[in-house]
Amino acid sequence: MxxxxxxxxxxxxxxxxxxxxxxxxxxxTQPSPAWTATDIYKGELFINQAxxxxxxxxxDGVFCIGGTAELTIASADxxxxxxxxxxxxxAVSGYAIEVVSASVKIAFNTTPYATNVxxxxxxxxxxxxxxxxxxxxxxxxxxxxxxxxATSATxxxxxxxxxxxxxxxxxxxxxxxxxVTVYVNYRLIPA
Numbered sequence: 568m569x570x571x572x573x574x575x576x577x578x579x580x581x582x583x584x585x586x587x588x589x590x591x592x593x594x595x596t597q598p599s600p601a602w603t604a605t606d607i608y609k610g611e612l613f614i615n616q617a618x619x620x621x622x623x624x625x626x627d628g629v630f631c632i633g634g635t636a637e638l639t640i641a642s643a644d645x646x647x648x649x650x651x652x653x654x655x656x657x658a659v660s661g662y663a664i665e666v667v668s669a670s671v672k673i674a675f676n677t678t679p680y681a682t683n684v685x686x687x688x689x690x691x692x693x694x695x696x697x698x699x700x701x702x703x704x705x706x707x708x709x710x711x712x713x714x715x716x717a718t719s720a721t722x723x724x725x726x727x728x729x730x731x732x733x734x735x736x737x738x739x740x741x742x743x744x745x746x747v748t749v750y751v752n753y754r755l756i757p758a
Contacts, residue, residue, distance in 0.1 A: 577612045580605070584659055587613035587622045587629050618656075620755070631755035633667065638733065639748040642676065645702065645740060649683060652734035655751055662755040663727040666696040669712040672748040679705045680743030683735045688712065688751060690726040695736065702740055702747070727758035 578587065590606035607613050607629070613622040620634035638655045640648070656664055669688050684702035687695030697712035704710075717724055733749050 577614060578605075578607060580613070580615045581617050583615070583617040583657065585615050585617075586659065586661075587624065589624065589628055618659075630757075631662070633752060633754050635750070635752055636731075637748060637750045639746060640733070642744045642746055645680065645743060645745070645747050647739055648686070648733065648735045649737070649739045652732040654730045654732050655688065655749060656731035656753060658728050658730045659755055660728060661758050663725045663729070663758055664731045665725050665754050665756055666714075666731070667752045667754055669697045669752070670709060670750045671699065671701055671712060672709045672750070673701065673704045673707060674746045674748075675704060675707040676744040676746075678742050678744050679703045680740040680745070683738040683740045685735060685737070686712070686733065686747070686749070687715070687736055688731060688733055688749065689715075689724060690729045690732065693723045693726060694718065695734075696724050698736070702735070702743065704745075725756065727756075 587607045588605045591600035595602045607624045609624050621632040636656045680702040685700045687698035689695035695715050698715045699712045701710050
């Protein structure tokens with residue numbers, strides 16, 4: 568087993584959308600070719616704090632280990648989730664966002680939502696990646712959103728250079744007054 572006996576840094580960025588890059592050489596101390604602030608060694612970690620995404624570099628280049636996001640949706644916004652979907656993860660140029668897992672927490676107030684009570688996460692010109700009928704809950708609850716399989720030969724679920732959004736697919740919910748929080752674990756797939 569070959570190992571590198573040196574200290575590898577954990578690099579960080581606070582700029583949303585920043586992705587690490589492959590260094591132009593195996594030695595950052597050499598003046599030429601010059602390294603940029605986003606260049607990383609093989610095995611080095613890069614954390615984008617603004618986006619909660621962790622990256623590393625292997626023999627085949629830079630890869631996404633994973634990211635997390637959460638979005639609390641006020642009840643007034645839940646009532647317009649179909650006509651006004653909300654972005655939970657912004658697009659990253661050159662990548663597609665795949666949902667690894669998702670959960671929803673409903674802080675039940677007094678009235679459950681009625682009609683159009685499926686909440687989904689994906690790129691909604693296409694099939695959602697995860698979806699669950701849960702907005703009609705009549706108690707405070709936390710539920711896992713199951714993966715949704717593509718159903719036809721022309722369905723597309725994971726779209727490059729596209730935001731990951733939360734929506735109700737068939738129309739806006741009616742009634743209801745509970746806040747909803749959606750949690751997503753995801754990875755970025757090179758386009």
